Amino acid sequence: xxxxxxxxxIAQATILDDLSAIVGGEHAYPADESQRFVVDGMTPxxxxxxxSYEEVAGVMRYASxxxxxxxxxxxxxxRHIGNLPSRYDLALSLSHIHxxxxxxxxxxxxxxxxxxxxxxxxxxLRVHGQRVPFDVSxxxxxxxxxxxxxxxxGPSRPAYGALRDFTIGIRMVTGDGRITRAGGKVVKNVAxxxxxxxxxxxxxxxxxxxxxxxxxxxxxxxxxxxxxxLDTPGGACALSAELHRRGLALSHVQLSGRGDxxxxxxxxxxxxAGSEGAVERSENEVVGLAxxxxxxxxxxxxxxxxxxxxxxxxxxxxxxRFSTLPSRLAAFIGAVQRLESPDILAEPATGILRxxxxxxxxxxxxxxxxxxxxSHSATAVxxxxxxxxxxxxxxFGDPPPAFQLMRSVKQQFDPKGILSPGRFVGRL
Amino acid sequence: MKRSxxxxxxxxxxxxxxxxxxxxxxxxxxxxxxxxxxxxEAVVLPDDAEGVASAVCIASNHGVPVTARGAGTGLxxxxxxxxxxxxxxxxxxxxxxxxDPENRxxxxxxxVINLDISRSTAPYGLYYAPDPSSQKACSIGGNVxxxxxxxxxxxxxxxxxxxxxxxxxxxxGVVVWLGGKTADTPGYDLTGVVVGSEGTLAxxxxxxxxxxxxxxxxxxxxxxxxxxxxxxxxxxSIIGKGMVxxxxxxxxxxTMDAVEPFVHAGYPPDxxxxxxxxxxxxxxxxxxxxxxxxxICRELEAREIRIGLxxxxxxxxxxxxxxxxxxxGRLAPSYYILDGVIPRTRLPTVLDGVYEACDRFGxxxxxxxHAGDGNLHPNVMFDERVQGATxxxxxxxxEIMRLCVDAxxxxxxxHGVGYEKRNYMSWIFSPDDLEVMSRLKxxxxxxxxxNPGKVFPTSKGCxxxxxxxxxxxxxxxxxxxx
Numbered sequence: 005x006x007x008x009x010x011x012x013x014i015a016q017a018t019i020l021d022d023l024s025a026i027v028g029g030e031h032a033y034p035a036d037e038s039q040r041f042v043v044d045g046m047t048p049x050x051x052x053x054x055x056s057y058e059e060v061a062g063v064m065r066y067a068s069x070x071x072x073x074x075x076x077x078x079x080x081x082x083r084h085i086g087n088l089p090s091r092y093d094l095a096l097s098l099s100h101i102h103x104x105x106x107x108x109x110x111x112x113x114x115x116x117x118x119x120x121x122x123x124x125x126x127x128x129l130r131v132h133g134q135r136v137p138f139d140v141s142x143x144x145x146x147x148x149x150x151x152x153x154x155x156x157x158g159p160s161r162p163a164y165g166a167l168r169d170f171t172i173g174i175r176m177v178t179g180d181g182r183i184t185r186a187g188g189k190v191v192k193n194v195a196x197x198x199x200x201x202x203x204x205x206x207x208x209x210x211x212x213x214x215x216x217x218x219x220x221x222x223x224x225x226x227x228x229x230x231x232x233x234l235d236t237p238g239g240a241c242a243l244s245a246e247l248h249r250r251g252l253a254l255s256h257v258q259l260s261g262r263g264d265x266x267x268x269x270x271x272x273x274x275x276x277a278g279s280e281g282a283v284e285r286s287e288n289e290v291v292g293l294a295x296x297x298x299x300x301x302x303x304x305x306x307x308x309x310x311x312x313x314x315x316x317x318x319x320x321x322x323x324x325r326f327s328t329l330p331s332r333l334a335a336f337i338g339a340v341q342r343l344e345s346p347d348i349l350a351e352p353a354t355g356i357l358r359x360x361x362x363x364x365x366x367x368x369x370x371x372x373x374x375x376x377x378x379s380h381s382a383t384a385v386x387x388x389x390x391x392x393x394x395x396x397x398x399x400f401g402d403p404p405p406a407f408q409l410m411r412s413v414k415q416q417f418d419p420k421g422i423l424s425p426g427r428f429v430g431r432l
Numbered sequence: 433m434k435r436s437x438x439x440x441x442x443x444x445x446x447x448x449x450x451x452x453x454x455x456x457x458x459x460x461x462x463x464x465x466x467x468x469x470x471x472x473e474a475v476v477l478p479d480d481a482e483g484v485a486s487a488v489c490i491a492s493n494h495g496v497p498v499t500a501r502g503a504g505t506g507l508x509x510x511x512x513x514x515x516x517x518x519x520x521x522x523x524x525x526x527x528x529x530x531x532d533p534e535n536r537x538x539x540x541x542x543x544v545i546n547l548d549i550s551r552s553t554a555p556y557g558l559y560y561a562p563d564p565s566s567q568k569a570c571s572i573g574g575n576v577x578x579x580x581x582x583x584x585x586x587x588x589x590x591x592x593x594x595x596x597x598x599x600x601x602x603x604x605g606v607v608v609w610l611g612g613k614t615a616d617t618p619g620y621d622l623t624g625v626v627v628g629s630e631g632t633l634a635x636x637x638x639x640x641x642x643x644x645x646x647x648x649x650x651x652x653x654x655x656x657x658x659x660x661x662x663x664x665x666x667x668x669s670i671i672g673k674g675m676v677x678x679x680x681x682x683x684x685x686x687t688m689d690a691v692e693p694f695v696h697a698g699y700p701p702d703x704x705x706x707x708x709x710x711x712x713x714x715x716x717x718x719x720x721x722x723x724x725x726x727x728i729c730r731e732l733e734a735r736e737i738r739i740g741l742x743x744x745x746x747x748x749x750x751x752x753x754x755x756x757x758x759x760x761g762r763l764a765p766s767y768y769i770l771d772g773v774i775p776r777t778r779l780p781t782v783l784d785g786v787y788e789a790c791d792r793f794g795x796x797x798x799x800x801x802h803a804g805d806g807n808l809h810p811n812v813m814f815d816e817r818v819q820g821a822t823x824x825x826x827x828x829x830x831e832i833m834r835l836c837v838d839a840x841x842x843x844x845x846x847h848g849v850g851y852e853k854r855n856y857m858s859w860i861f862s863p864d865d866l867e868v869m870s871r872l873k874x875x876x877x878x879x880x881x882x883n884p885g886k887v888f889p890t891s892k893g894c895x896x897x898x899x900x901x902x903x904x905x906x907x908x909x910x911x912x913x914x
């Protein structure tokens with residue numbers, strides 16, 4: 005797809021000299037053998053750490069002139085997502101751009117830079133009893149910009165919305181080094197194209213996200229978890245649907261399944277949040293609907309109640325994310341469960357599930373998993389697999405119906421093919 | 433090519449009956465809820481996406497632009513064929529194609545009336561959340577084009593937060609799906625950029641909408657204040673305490689004066705402002721929030737608080753708000769509806785600025801607006817028969833937009849840019865920002881054909897020069913909404 009594929013003849017030493025002139029000597033260096041900047045086994049020719057938007061723009065102008073392929077990186081926690089890069093010259097680290105620009109608690113909005121970690125932003129907002137409803141693992145490391153680029157959402161989506169719902173502005177540096185803004189700082193705004201939507205989930209292929217503005221929400225006064233053991237995924241999905249139908253104070257409903265060919269155990273974690281009266285009543289109703297369950301307070305580290313926290317999937321040999329209709333989720337789980345007994349983490353309300361296999365033949369399992377997905381009208385994305393397998397597959401599966409339009413978008417935003425080339429849908 | 437051959441081609445593709453070209457028929461399609469005009473060369477009413485695609489191809493072959501039109505209730509001239517050409521009307525495409533209560537989605541055609549979605553899903557305890565005040569008349573296709581809002585968008589978000597997928601016809605006449613029924617679909621979120629693109633990227637032929645469960649309990653509070661400043665402080669205080677009610681609306685004295693003779697809401701004649709606040713959720717939550725809101729209102733010296741629990745009582749409290757704009761028509765021959773957004777903490781200051789500017793220009797203004805999300809709607813009353821009044825009122829509008837932008841806000845919260853505000857775009861976006869937006873338009877191949885003259889700054893005018901000056905002057909009547 006990239007239209008310009010001139011082989012880069014420029015020497016590494018020259019690249020480092022040129023980048024140093026833009027960002028200062030200590031902020032441009034060779035990637036050496038440190039794993040921090042390796043993407044799917046590829047090591048970049050240089051690491052560059054701009055300290056301002058202008059420096060990001062300078063780096064991109066340089067990359068554009070020299071035809072150097074850049075991959076923007078925050079905390080590096082989602083490097084495993086995406087296709088193999090077709091080229092990788094520069095690791096553009098945003099770790100040094102990590103300030104909160106503006107937080108007016110009474111406006112319920114915050115503007116921060118892309119490199120700030122999710123945990124740090126959360127800590128700073130909680131001082132004011134507020135939060136952005138991110139729902140990600142590895143929050144200490146994961147950067148806000150990375151979360152946006154990868155469009156990482158979690159089981160709190162039905163309650164608090166997805167990134168696309170609470171992100172109201174994004175500042176992005178284009179491939180040719182312009183600092184541009186989409187959206188704004190007010191919660192309601194229809195001026196111009198809503199490019200925020202386009203950038204969320206674009207995986208660094210359209211530009212470099214350097215700043216974002218979010219709607220914030222108050223921290224729930226009371227939060228509690230109820231863990232329910234269930235015999236079947238079907239029972240869990242039906243229960244979840246009933247809880248939602250009743251409008252209970254749910255902030256998170258997640259189903260985890262683990263087992264082997266002889267049997268699976270299913271655990272439904274419902275987290276309740278809101279006023280005391282609402283949480284108490286919700287808890288009573290949940291427990292009433294599922295005798296034998298037990299409630300426990302959800303601490304600040306609620307993942308402790310969750311047997312598959314994000315970290316659990318770090319060493320998957322194949323991790324896939326599927327999205328199906330909620331009504332088909334139980335049947336889908338039933339089918340995928342028989343495929344080498346994977347670990348399963350599902351959101352009954354959205355029909356999204358993540359399925360993780362260990363020590364299997366990735367290519368064979370993936371092929372069968374995709375057949376199951378197709379027969380359940382589910383989309384399937386490989387989130388993690390060895391680079392060797394990536395050489396043979398498109399991790400996003402067959403191109404979506406609107407692929408031609410997506411290709412023109414990529415062409416318009418990145419005519420030189422220097423922004424995370426090859427990594428997106430259809431190897432854009 | 434000649435107009436007659438354009439019409440003949442359209443008739444061949446869509447059927448004679450569904451192609452309008454007589455002058456008296458075209459007149460009906462030259463305006464929307466703004467009173468600017470633009471006369472199309474032909475109007476077509478296709479029945480499906482293929483018909484839309486044929487019309488787009490024919491227009492393209494004849495080198496004329498295409499403007500899509502739903503119910504024509506828009507407030508930024510989105511449906512007006514600025515540069516003539518073909519108007520594609522979606523009113524015949526008004527079927528609810530699929531209703532899936534279990535997955536809480538519906539697939540609808542663009543001509544479906546907003547409120548009809550909630551009506552047909554009500555038996556399942558579901559509804560479609562975005563509720564523009566024109567929801568009895570406006571179509572979902574128009575809502576998608578303008579990313580329409582409404583009072584309850586404070587809590588639930590605007591149209592974009594409730595659309596999962598779109599079937600569109602592109603500039604080269606291709607029918608293609610964006611997004612889909614599942615929560616996640618791989619690839620760029622093109623659904624998200626077509627929503628709110630004001631008909632400039634594509635024509636929408638099917639919409640997948642997300643439905644919500646109706647809340648268990650809803651409480652409506654109406655609080656009356658001596659001054660707008662007091663009411664603004666209540667708004668800031670509610671939001672500042674982290675409460676996000678379902679709706680938080682304000683009306684000022686001029687609005688109440690207009691409404692009272694019709695609605696007999698019992699607004700005291702010397703009251704300065706009224707807030708309408710709706711909270712909902714589990715009955716425990718709704719009650720607790722209602723108590724908290726009432727206590728803030730009392731603390732900040734509300735002179736009266738009325739509370740509605742039953743549907744009937746709540747409807748009564750809403751009646752004044754819902755009839756507000758229609759009633760305003762009695763106060764002046766014309767009025768100009770503005771739409772701007774500010775950070776909520778700036779409400780008292782900016783409202784002061786709005787009154788001051790209107791005073792200085794010598795116009796009466798009635799403010800009736802979505803206070804909770806800082807979305808102002810000053811309605812400036814004037815008489816367009818008075819020489820120079822229109823020019824003056826547009827200058828005033830520009831000054832008020834400046835106040836919003838200077839406060840860190842935006843030039844439109846829900847009505848759209850259209851052509852009225854396209855030249856204000858450069859106040860909030862740099863040339864580079866706008867250039868990047870134009871890349872998207874280029875990617876859709878839509879540069880010339882779809883709704884030209886809208887959204888982006890241009891030196892070209894819409895229709896005749898004389899009518900351009902009246903671009904934003906809203907039509908007054910009982911069927912006017914904001």
